[in-house]
Amino acid sequence: xxANDELTPRFGLRSFRAKFVLVVGGAVLxxxxxxxxxxxxxxxxxxxxxxxEVGEGLTTANQEYIRSYxxxxxxxxxxxxxxxxxxxxxxxxVLQAQIDDPGRQQxxxxxxxxxxxxxxxxxxxxxxxxxxxxxxxxxxxxxxxxLLGADHTPLPGVQKEIEDSxxxxxxxxxxxxxxxxxxxxxxxxPKERPIFRTVPYTDQAQTFDKLYPGHNKAEFWEFFFPGIxxxxxxxxxxxxxxxxxxxxxxxxxxTDAITGKLIVSFFHPLWTRDRTGIAGTAGADITLDQxxxxxxxxxxxxxxxxxxxxxxxxxxxxxxxxxxxxxxxSSSDAGTQGVTGLERSLRGxxxxxxxxxxxxxxxxxxxxxxxxxxxxxxxxxxxxxKSLKPTNLWSxxxxxxxxxxxxxxxxxxxxxxxxxxAQESISRATNRILLFQIxxxxxxxxxxxxxxxxxxKRITAGLRALASAAQRxxxxxxxxxxxxxxxxxxxxxxxxxxxxxxxxSFHTENxxxxxxxxxxxxxxxxxxxxxxxxxxxxxxxxLGAELAVARQIQMMVLPKPFELEAIPGLEIAAYMRPADExxxxxxxxxxxxxxxxxxxxxxxxxxxxxxVLMLMVQSVARALQETNEANPHQFLxxxxxxxxxxxxxxxxDKHLSLAFLDFEDERVTLSGQHEDVLVVRADGEVERIDxxxxxLPIGLEKDISRFIATRDVLFGSGDVIVLHTDGxxxxxxxxxxxxxxxxxxxxxxxxxxxSAEEIKTGIIEDLxxxxxxxxxxxxxxxxxxxxx
Numbered sequence: 001x002x003a004n005d006e007l008t009p010r011f012g013l014r015s016f017r018a019k020f021v022l023v024v025g026g027a028v029l030x031x032x033x034x035x036x037x038x039x040x041x042x043x044x045x046x047x048x049x050x051x052x053e054v055g056e057g058l059t060t061a062n063q064e065y066i067r068s069y070x071x072x073x074x075x076x077x078x079x080x081x082x083x084x085x086x087x088x089x090x091x092x093x094v095l096q097a098q099i100d101d102p103g104r105q106q107x108x109x110x111x112x113x114x115x116x117x118x119x120x121x122x123x124x125x126x127x128x129x130x131x132x133x134x135x136x137x138x139x140x141x142x143x144x145x146x147l148l149g150a151d152h153t154p155l156p157g158v159q160k161e162i163e164d165s166x167x168x169x170x171x172x173x174x175x176x177x178x179x180x181x182x183x184x185x186x187x188x189x190p191k192e193r194p195i196f197r198t199v200p201y202t203d204q205a206q207t208f209d210k211l212y213p214g215h216n217k218a219e220f221w222e223f224f225f226p227g228i229x230x231x232x233x234x235x236x237x238x239x240x241x242x243x244x245x246x247x248x249x250x251x252x253x254x255t256d257a258i259t260g261k262l263i264v265s266f267f268h269p270l271w272t273r274d275r276t277g278i279a280g281t282a283g284a285d286i287t288l289d290q291x292x293x294x295x296x297x298x299x300x301x302x303x304x305x306x307x308x309x310x311x312x313x314x315x316x317x318x319x320x321x322x323x324x325x326x327x328x329x330s331s332s333d334a335g336t337q338g339v340t341g342l343e344r345s346l347r348g349x350x351x352x353x354x355x356x357x358x359x360x361x362x363x364x365x366x367x368x369x370x371x372x373x374x375x376x377x378x379x380x381x382x383x384x385x386k387s388l389k390p391t392n393l394w395s396x397x398x399x400x401x402x403x404x405x406x407x408x409x410x411x412x413x414x415x416x417x418x419x420x421x422a423q424e425s426i427s428r429a430t431n432r433i434l435l436f437q438i439x440x441x442x443x444x445x446x447x448x449x450x451x452x453x454x455x456x457k458r459i460t461a462g463l464r465a466l467a468s469a470a471q472r473x474x475x476x477x478x479x480x481x482x483x484x485x486x487x488x489x490x491x492x493x494x495x496x497x498x499x500x501x502x503x504x505s506f507h508t509e510n511x512x513x514x515x516x517x518x519x520x521x522x523x524x525x526x527x528x529x530x531x532x533x534x535x536x537x538x539x540x541x542x543l544g545a546e547l548a549v550a551r552q553i554q555m556m557v558l559p560k561p562f563e564l565e566a567i568p569g570l571e572i573a574a575y576m577r578p579a580d581e582x583x584x585x586x587x588x589x590x591x592x593x594x595x596x597x598x599x600x601x602x603x604x605x606x607x608x609x610x611x612v613l614m615l616m617v618q619s620v621a622r623a624l625q626e627t628n629e630a631n632p633h634q635f636l637x638x639x640x641x642x643x644x645x646x647x648x649x650x651x652x653d654k655h656l657s658l659a660f661l662d663f664e665d666e667r668v669t670l671s672g673q674h675e676d677v678l679v680v681r682a683d684g685e686v687e688r689i690d691x692x693x694x695x696l697p698i699g700l701e702k703d704i705s706r707f708i709a710t711r712d713v714l715f716g717s718g719d720v721i722v723l724h725t726d727g728x729x730x731x732x733x734x735x736x737x738x739x740x741x742x743x744x745x746x747x748x749x750x751x752x753x754x755s756a757e758e759i760k761t762g763i764i765e766d767l768x769x770x771x772x773x774x775x776x777x778x779x780x781x782x783x784x785x786x787x788x
Contacts, residue, residue, distance in 0.1 A: 243401035304410030584610025682718030
């Protein structure tokens with residue numbers, strides 16, 4: 001009974017079962033609490049990171065959206081203005097052609113006068129003291145009082161101006177009906193004879209009398225547009241004096257005398273035949289509504305809007321709600337002279353943030369955050385300004401350069417509404433995950449403790465039996481065995497114990513025999529290893545010798561310095577460094593009389609096979625050159641056919657990119673597909689020539705003739721051509737950054753005034769400095785050709 005009592009498991013504090021439960025249960029509890037705590041911490045961190053990432057992403061996306069909207073709106077305004085410019089230039093082109101050909105001008109004027117007398121016959125108006133043609137003609141022509149003689153008829157020169165300008169009746173109606181919508185198109189005579197002919201017909205002079213009293217007693221140009229005519233005269237003397245290199249002059253918005261609408265005028269001065277004076281102007285008007293329509297179509301979020309402003313801050317176009325938000329005030333600049341303009345300046349805004357907005361081009365496309373007062377509340381807004389194309393602007397006085405800007409204004413709370421919603425959703429999801437995680441930890445703890453208590457009793461019985469058998473085995477009772485009926489890990493331990501006991505018994509009896517057998521086996525194995533090592537050394541020596549021979553052959557067929565120096569008119573320097581013992585890069589310089597052919601190529605991969613293919617190419621190219629094959633297309637096609645057959649015979653998957661430069665006199669003919677060719681001109685200008693469309697890799701197809709093309713490049717004195725393989729541009733530094741084509745361009749441009757050898761040495765120094773201590777993964781080949 002005592003022995004049975006010893007084997008009976010007890011659940012005291014000193015029993016294995018109690019220790020098992022405490023240790024395993026404590027470990028599981030610690031693991032669950034640690035893993036659960038880490039999980040909870042990770043969930044919270046993930047929530048914070050997700051909120052941050054979503055916030056940054058949505059912020060960036062929203063800002064890019066606003067910038068894109070501003071750019072597209074600016075493009076729309078530029079397009080509208082360009083179309084008007086095009087129509088005005090078309091009209092000016094017709095009128096200028098008439099001025100430059102007086103005979104044709106007189107013939108056209110006489111014909112139109114005969115066919116349409118209503119376009120040239122004017123009737124005097126005593127009340128207005130001006131003369132104007134009667135309704136029914138395509139255009140209205142107004143002749144001011146100081147241009148009439150004592151008999152109230154136009155002076156002879158003025159009458160000729162009327163007849164010469166009738167050609168506008170043929171051109172302007174068509175231009176009015178096509179292109180951009182225009183209010184009117186017109187011709188105004190020179191300062192000495194400023195008749196005003198406008199399409200379509202309107203009560204032109206009558207409307208001028210109402211809106212601009214006294215205009216008929218003043219010189220036309222100085223009354224309405226003071227300073228503009230003088231600027232044009234300066235342009236005639238010195239075209240470079242134009243603020244913007246274009247003849248179109250745009251006015252600031254002003255009130256139209258005919259329609260009463262706010263308009264913008266576009267003038268194109270007409271020049272005298274000798275181009276030393278002004279012969280009048282062609283013009284067109286568009287209403288401010290057309291510009292405003294483009295800007296007022298801006299709709300971002302719920303209340304976002306756009307505006308069009310001049311560099312002075314004067315807002316040309318904005319919708320009423322936007323005008324109220326940014327606090328603008330409108331007024332008319334009605335003076336005693338000149339047209340009536342619109343004043344609605346950002347600088348006069350009641351919102352300080354708007355009044356201080358920077359309007360220079362340095363802020364073009366920059367997101368600006370401002371605060372605006374709205375019903376006593378400070379509201380954050382986003383503002384983006386995008387510059388339009390510069391134009392010649394007349395406001396008053398001399399013409400000057402003007403760069404208008406499109407502005408986009410949107411409340412931050414509207415543009416970031418999706419961000420706030422996403423952050424709130426992430427927060428709610430995080431709280432749900434935390435609750436589920438805590439519940440899962442509690443349930444797991446209960447299940448684990450129940451399982452530990454359940455299996456501890458089953459495990460300890462087998463362990464006690466193993467402990468008893470181990471004590472007997474320790475007493476050298478090698479016949480002892482243990483019987484554990486379970487099929488779990490404890491049962492497996494019992495089976496392993498029994499096998500161990502059997503092996504101990506066997507080895508104890510046969511130990512010396514086993515030692516001798518193992519010693520003989522180890523000796524035989526050592527002899528086999530020594531023989532294999534000897535064979536491996538011999539094979540390495542043989543392969544090394546073969547590779548050394550192949551490398552020596554490869555280097556022997558490269559052009560020698562004395563060959564390169566013997567080529568008249570050219571300096572050639574080359575550098576080749578294989579990545580392995582044998583490289584797959586190819587370059588050669590072949591001369592036949594006055595023709596020089598320079599080839600560069602790159603076989604796929606590197607090593608012995610690539611080097612052999614490179615030698616094949618060199619041999620075939622040399623043979624073709626010696627046969628006086630001068631046609632680059634035929635040369636490359638025949639070379640490909642020969643290489644393709646060799647590749648097919650050797651059953652290899654190699655091929656190569658290959659290009660040739662044929663030099664003669666001051667021209668280089670490119671053929672074949674390889675890396676881009678870099679040309680550095682004598683003045684330092686850099687050209688990059690793509691060869692992708694000049695051929696196909698050699699050895700891929702039997703017939704590539706339909707893919708081969710050529711390109712001629714001028715190659716003058718002092719010009720430099722840089723040829724390279726991808727081992728140059730794809731060389732990596734320790735941060736895996738490529739040397740790249742841009743660094744190659746910069747290195748070559750920096751040294752373009754030196755010799756070919758100096759340029760080559762400098763580029764290689766820059767390349768090796770970039771690579772540093774990194775392994776060179778690909779063959780490097782560089783060829784510098786300088787025209788002396």
